[in-house]
Amino acid sequence: MSFLEIKNASKSYLNGGKRSEVLTDINLDIAEGEFVAIVGYSGAGKSTLINFLSGLVKSDTGTVTLEGKPITGPGPDRGLIFQNYSLLPWLTVFENIALAVDEIFHDWSADKRREHIDRYIAMVKLTRARDKKPHELSGGMRQRVSVARTLAMNPRILLMDEPFGALDALTRGDLQQETLQIWEEDKRTVVLITNDPDEAILMADRVIPLTAGPRATLGPSIPITLPRPRRRAELNENYDFKQIRAEVTDYLLKATDRRKGGVTKSLILPDIEPEDLNTKQTIIGKRRPIRRSEIKQETVES
Numbered sequence: 001m002s003f004l005e006i007k008n009a010s011k012s013y014l015n016g017g018k019r020s021e022v023l024t025d026i027n028l029d030i031a032e033g034e035f036v037a038i039v040g041y042s043g044a045g046k047s048t049l050i051n052f053l054s055g056l057v058k059s060d061t062g063t064v065t066l067e068g069k070p071i072t073g074p075g076p077d078r079g080l081i082f083q084n085y086s087l088l089p090w091l092t093v094f095e096n097i098a099l100a101v102d103e104i105f106h107d108w109s110a111d112k113r114r115e116h117i118d119r120y121i122a123m124v125k126l127t128r129a130r131d132k133k134p135h136e137l138s139g140g141m142r143q144r145v146s147v148a149r150t151l152a153m154n155p156r157i158l159l160m161d162e163p164f165g166a167l168d169a170l171t172r173g174d175l176q177q178e179t180l181q182i183w184e185e186d187k188r189t190v191v192l193i194t195n196d197p198d199e200a201i202l203m204a205d206r207v208i209p210l211t212a213g214p215r216a217t218l219g220p221s222i223p224i225t226l227p228r229p230r231r232r233a234e235l236n237e238n239y240d241f242k243q244i245r246a247e248v249t250d251y252l253l254k255a256t257d258r259r260k261g262g263v264t265k266s267l268i269l270p271d272i273e274p275e276d277l278n279t280k281q282t283i284i285g286k287r288r289p290i291r292r293s294e295i296k297q298e299t300v301e302s
């Protein structure tokens with residue numbers, strides 16, 4: 001039996017009275033402890049797809065199951081990390097995390113809960129900011145709180161929807177590296193949604209491209225055999241990394257080209273016949289030399 005599975009799922013939305021089919025024929029099978037990244041264009045339907053798994057969006061067709069049981073709504077076994085940090089502004093870092101931990105581990109003693117929260121705050125390197133409020137933190141720090149809060153809830157599955165998308169490149173790199181370190185210590189099942197092939201290849205065991213919408217669908221699984229632990233700086237020069245990146249981006253470009261009829265890269269020439277280039281009054285695109293009077297009129301009008 002599959003651990004986490006989407007079978008023949010599709011989804012369409014009604015927009016301004018018109019139905020648009022966003023996802024079609026989605027099939028995904030994830031093993032426990034696996035780190036899978038889905039990489040695709042903006043607006044292709046990536047959030048819709050991950051929300052089949054979170055239970056926030058129901059597919060129109062097919063099934064979505066966890067250990068064979070249908071996913072019918074959100075649950076504590078699945079932690080979602082979004083691009084927007086969604087922290088409560090009047091609570092400190094500690095209190096924001098405590099809110100979630102107290103709810104889930106209400107039968108633990110207060111000391112045990114505090115230790116647990118502090119462990120996750122330390123894991124994302126925020127111990128010195130423990131008592132700060134969100135407005136006193138940078139975007140990267142806020143996202144760290146959000147990561148710590150989700151991890152502290154001990155979900156079996158982490159669903160990450162472009163978690164680093166709003167961050168600058170350097171902070172994003174740091175957080176990717178930290179998330180990887182945490183995952184390597186404490187392997188949970190992770191589904192990462194991203195529009196950055198490098199991020200997907202750096203982090204995942206398997207990368208699956210999602211074609212452009214409408215009617216976006218998943219392409220073939222590309223296994224990432226690069227040894228772990230992986231370091232971004234080292235991978236930049238790695239031959240296999242470059243090969244995999246070429247494979248992922250090629251697939252996405254070709255899938256989009258096929259949609260458009262396969263002509264996006266060819267030069268389309270205008271349908272004109274050559275004229276005598278020695279004739280001064282020739283205008284490109286007109287089939288006969290232009291009379292002086294016509295040129296004057298054009299000049300006046302512009």
Ligand SMILES: Nc1ncnc2c1ncn2[C@@H]1O[C@H](COP(=O)(O)OP(=O)(O)OP(=O)(O)O)[C@@H](O)[C@H]1O
Nearest residue numbers: 013014015022041042043044045046047048049195
């Ligand atoms: N609740 C909804 N009602 C109507 N249309 C929706 C709804 N949710 C998403 N859509 C549309 O479905 C398409 C896919 O949206 P989705 O957010 O899943 O894509 P995405 O790949 O995650 O986008 P991005 O990368 O920009 O976050 C978009 O055209 C979006 O406008």
